[in-house]
Amino acid sequence: MILSAVLLALIAVQENPAADAPDAAPAAPSSARSVTADTLPKVVKIFGAGGLRGLPAYGTGFLISPRGHVATAFNHVLDASPNILVVLDDGRRLTCKLLAADPVSGLAVLEPERDDLDLPYFDPAAFAPAEAGDRVLAFSNSYKVAGGDEPVGVQRAVIGAVAELDARRGRNAAGIAGPVLILDAPTNNPGSAGGPVVDRAGLLVGVIGRELKNDATNVFVNYALPAEVIGATLTAMMEGEFVASDVAPPVFSGGPQPADLGALLVADVVRRTPAYVELVEPGSPADAAGLRPGDLIVLLDGELVPSIRLLRARLAAVEPGEPVDVVVRRDGELLPLTIAVPDVEDLREPPAELSRPRR
Template sequence: MLTRITALSIALLWAASNYGLFAQESEDTGPFDAAVAAAQKRVVKIYGATIGRTPGYATGIIISPDGQILTANGVYLGEGSVRVTMPDGSQQPGEVVRRSQSLQTALLKVSVPTPDYFALPEQPAAKKGDWVLAISNAFKVAEGSEPLSVNIGVLSLRVRLDARRGYNDFPYEDDVFLIDAITSNPGAAGGAVVNSQGDLVGLIGKVIEGKTTGTRLNYAVPADLLAKFLRNEEAAPLVAATPTGQKGELGIRLFALGGRKSPAYIDRVVSGSPAAEAGLKTDDLVVAINGEVVRDSGDYRRLADGVIAGEEVTVEVKRKNDLLSVRLKPTLIKTSIPSLNLP
């Protein structure tokens, strides 16, 4: 189910801009001022890698006094030098501790004390119909100590996420809060969703956009699921963090005959490689990588050159009359494994 901008959303945005909900200085005191002020001290800006048109920035929430930060998983965390801009404007290097594939979140660590932080509740801090506030660095509106954007909406319902990203299953596999607020924008992922008292409701999720309609889903990862992730109590296994953002190796070798315009048939699979572990075989025809269509060997080379070691990749292949989709994690390129040598 994908949401669209409704008349209610527009009215809420108008009310927010006219009643100081975007953290602008005002002498008036609004009903959410205390919640907004508390959240601003507990939300950070995150900067990292950029690949193609994917933004290299996001948002994060502080969840402990010793510098633990939760954010949405993404390519911006694939680079070795992740920068975290703290609420006071200071910049700190961020270390990726671990990731959750099922929740599409990541745990970071900075080496400075963080006395202001969100407590992760064991039970949801809001219910259907409650007002919620979304605080994030959408569109990178803040670079230093400037206040983050604040959006207001209503928590619609809690539901199991069953969406698709491109032509492949979106890897999120758990409940989400659907919210009537416009949060699905570049940079907003990893931001905080709080109730009117400033208690954490959830974490703004990654952008999910319908391939055919162009509409986006506004949702948050519930805070009680974040608490389970922090305690290592997820049902799904955790994906280990990668030490660098270097180019990854899939272990696929194509037939070189015909040059770049030849079909992307697999000639061989490197023994012990991610492709071998995923069960790919000689004569499989690669038709898509991460939802992008592979029309020929040139398309494959372009897409394969962009994969990052440790960042999960979805590869679709045609095997006789069957269409198969596999997920694999590229490894670091080793000199003992030759690179593709297409004309």
């Protein structure tokens, strides 16, 4: 709460028009404060699955309908559905379920159990196109600065560039198509993903993305997904008209597969078959790591894997010889495991599944 108050105070101090660039249009001294006051009631705190190493159990979102639909980032926190806790700006608590998600863009929409709400919200169709040099405000519950009716954190930033994102999460490519907004402030922290970015008029400009590192420099990237690109997606998700894309992250030929780790998955019979483990080969890397039949693989190197298809694609992008971190759901609990990936010369050729036992 103290951190949030300091951030708000800094915004008010920095709003002195004399400190602006000479060619900038003069702004009212209270404009940033007014925008902040108008935006905070539309921002929510999200609590769900997590709490393991490197996996915070909290996040950020924003309201996109008066009924209480919430736009946020698609991540492990939402694995708590249908019991995701959403805390409004005034401290009221809502129980929500995951309504729709897109692993490619990294977006998700939540729906509350209640249908009697009348809340302030952002209209995803009423966005502001963004350009390099635009001044914006980024809102988020980074580092869990708020848990009840405390305001989330606010950061003042400038859009440094609108460019393609060449980044990764862990050992996997980011898989984000199209340009993003590169920000000059440290906006992308634990718990920040899903927070709104608004312009000086309070219009939605973008959504803070998941934590990613620049593929060339290995430095975390501060960026947001442009609202003008994702607005239609959020609307379709909310209205039940969204169809998830099957586009997968880049895959290099000959990459590891579950069989190389000693794991047999259930038959991939539908487009989004969950990644359940059917068999673990004794003495294999998966066996040594503690993987067991019946486990549901939900995360690979911090990325959600909602289907066998995406698990195979993301695993194939892992460098042979490097360990891979997975999180499995077992008996209602999330368990972190680290599995050694064989060196390239030890990969099965051609890639193949383990044999299923005869019944």
